Amino acid sequence: MEVKEIDAGGHPVVLGRDALRALDRTLAHGGFSAAFILGDENTLRHCLPELLSQVPRLRDARSLVVPPGERSKDLSVSTDIWQHLAEEAADRHALLVCLGGGVVTDLGGFVAGTYKRGIRCVHVPTSLMGMVDAAIGGKTGVDLAGLKNMVGVFHDPLAVYLHLPFLKSLGKRELLNGLAEMIKHGLIRDADLWNAINGAALHDIDALSPLVVRSAAIKAEVVKADPREAGLRKVLNFGHTIGHGIEAHSWESPQRALLHGEAVAIGMVCEAWLSWRMDLLSREAYDSIAKQLLALYKPYQFDSGDDHRLVELMRNDKKNTGGQFRFTLLTAIGQAKVDVHVTAAQVQEALEHYRLLVRS
């Protein structure tokens, strides 16, 4: 069998041509009383046939379907799944197979982590965001009253299985969404990955695959070193402080709502600029980051009157305690520094810089 494993601390990430066959083997030896497959309408349509063809031991498994999209990360949807499992008499030895993007793995991980005080689950991510980020690291959760990830648990899957051909049915916007996290991984840890992404043809999944694997390995490395977010995991926040503000702002007018990765791409332009402004990063490095991100991601238009609201939204972010902004900034392409104090005035300057960049 052609499989490789990356250690993510609490679980392995299994990859290679036969990754799904390795899942079949796990099913043979895991002592599960039953298996259930959780997916959304899209992932069950596009990915379930391939999963079943490579994992014959799942052919009798029940599938549970949720509507696609963030709205399924909800307690009422969790309740439906708990109830369904109970009706099917699922016991503590049942397995939940989460087949989908970050919504399905966050929701499924949460349901598995809480049903009967925790049953085992595996993640089979199908979106790029899922493969390089959401499925790895054991963080699960659902949203509450519009606030993201308010209720959740750490619950490591038994393993995460990366099957890259699933990406072939993913739309371009969703690919770019996940690519933003890959770019982030390159910028904080691996200049070669950054350079390779710059030269890659996005639509060519086979060419992209080794970069996806490298990016997943970076996420695995970071969560392994800091499984419960005590410190190092903060490097993953690069682009996310301003990015979360932009994302929340965009959702205030739903017709211009941005995907998470699209907002993080803008956040990375602003935060790379701050890195330069604070003498941490060279101008040349900043210029190349801005050029590449602006070429890939559509500009977000806002005016100076929005700055105040944006800063306020960033303050509400749980990571900015005590009204202080603590950023993860870059010291070079491939190197980051955590806990850099930044003032609201400097954040505003960065927003103004971005505004001018996309106007010209």
Ligand SMILES: NC(=O)c1ccc[n+]([C@@H]2O[C@H](COP(=O)([O-])OP(=O)(O)OC[C@H]3O[C@@H](n4cnc5c(N)ncnc54)[C@H](O)[C@@H]3O)[C@@H](O)[C@H]2O)c1
């Ligand atoms: N737990 C974590 O550490 C972590 C990290 C990052 C993101 N997240 C969470 O992940 C979620 C976002 O994940 P996402 O971007 O994957 O969103 P998603 O799960 O909603 O997937 C995006 C869209 O793509 C569709 N899709 C997925 N795979 C497909 C495929 N192979 N072919 C065709 N369509 C496919 C889905 O049905 C959905 O419509 C957010 O809720 C975010 O909070 C969690």
Ligand SMILES: [Zn+2]
């Ligand atoms: Zn992110």
